[in-house]
Amino acid sequence: EAQVTQNPRYLITVTGKKLTVTCSQNMNHEYMSWYRQDPGLGLRQIYYSMNVEVTDKGDVPEGYKVSRKEKRNFPLILESPSPNQTSLYFCASSLSTVGGLSPLHFGNGTRLTVT
Amino acid sequence: GENVEQHPSTLSVQEGDSAVIKCTYSDSASNYFPWYKQELGKRPQLIIDIRSNVGEKKDQRIAVTLNKTAKHFSLHITETQPEDSAVYFCAASLISNFGNEKLTFGTGTRLTIIP
Numbered sequence: 001e002a003q004v005t006q007n008p009r010y011l012i013t014v015t016g017k018k019l020t021v022t023c024s025q026n027m028n029h030e031y032m033s034w035y036r037q038d039p040g041l042g043l044r045q046i047y048y049s050m051n052v053e054v055t056d057k058g059d060v061p062e063g064y065k066v067s068r069k070e071k072r073n074f075p076l077i078l079e080s081p082s083p084n085q086t087s088l089y090f091c092a093s094s095l096s097t098v099g100g101l102s103p104l105h106f107g108n109g110t111r112l113t114v115t
Numbered sequence: 116g117e118n119v120e121q122h123p124s125t126l127s128v129q130e131g132d133s134a135v136i137k138c139t140y141s142d143s144a145s146n147y148f149p150w151y152k153q154e155l156g157k158r159p160q161l162i163i164d165i166r167s168n169v170g171e172k173k174d175q176r177i178a179v180t181l182n183k184t185a186k187h188f189s190l191h192i193t194e195t196q197p198e199d200s201a202v203y204f205c206a207a208s209l210i211s212n213f214g215n216e217k218l219t220f221g222t223g224t225r226l227t228i229i230p
Contacts, residue, residue: 031216040124042204042222043159050216058217059116090158096216103149104218106158 002027006091006107013081014115021076021110023091031096032074033058033104034066036087043090049074050096081114088112117142117209121221129229134195136224138205139187147208148181148188149218154201162203163190192226200228 004025013019025032033048035058045058049068063085065077074093078085089110095102118141128134140148149164165172165179165188172179176195181188192199205221 033218035220040222042121043220045217045219048217059219103161103164104151104159106160108158 004091004093004105004107006110008110009108010111012113015082016080019078019081021089023074023107024072025093026072027093029093029095032093034076035090035092036060037090038087083114086112086114117145117207117219119205119207119219119221121205121224123224125225127227127229128195130195130197132195134192134226136190136203137187138221140207142209143186145207145209149206150179150190151204152201159204195228197228197230200226
């Protein structure tokens with residue numbers, strides 16, 4: 001089944017404790033992206049990747065890191081989480097056709113709470 | 116960068132009536148405009164999209180219109196049903212000066228269908 005898999009689904013952690021949220025897709029998509037969803041703010045892009053070893057900042061990259069060593073994986077790293085990073089996070093991927101993005105396929109989301 | 120504004124933030128309609136959600140974008144170079152539906156506790160999923168060379172697109176009860184001159188696009192849902200209750204996000208895709216494609220989302224509209 002074609003899908004985007006992110007783990008964990010729920011995560012509670014404390015300020016300053018490094019964490020990684022994994023994301024994997026099995027559709028051979030070139031484009032992958034991370035979003036955070038907060039009430040009243042919609043989906044804001046954190047980082048995105050057009051292909052392996054190519055990453056770029058989105059609208060809210062501060063406090064986050066990503067890597068794209070393989071086409072299928074795009075982990076999100078919080079080196080020193082803070083309470084303002086408490087949010088619902090979505091990973092997404094697409095084929096990234098020329099002339100406009102092909103439809104995004106989202107993972108199930110990770111609800112992160114930082115205390 | 117691109118800025119997408121979405122209105123209204125909440126919308127309640129009687130079952131069977133029509134619903135309209137409107138979005139405006141800032142950069143005339145944007146060329147791809149998808150709409151995503153997010154049911155409670157689930158991931159966003161694409162319901163319809165339109166490219167800048169098309170003025171209108173329909174899929175059963177759902178239609179999207181695009182006015183490039185005014186830089187706005189709208190989602191129209193006719194004969195609404197209870198299962199249409201969800202949060203709807205519009206988005207606009209822009210190719211940057213570096214050749215990267217970036218998708219910017221609106222802040223979402225919570226649609227409630229009243230039985």
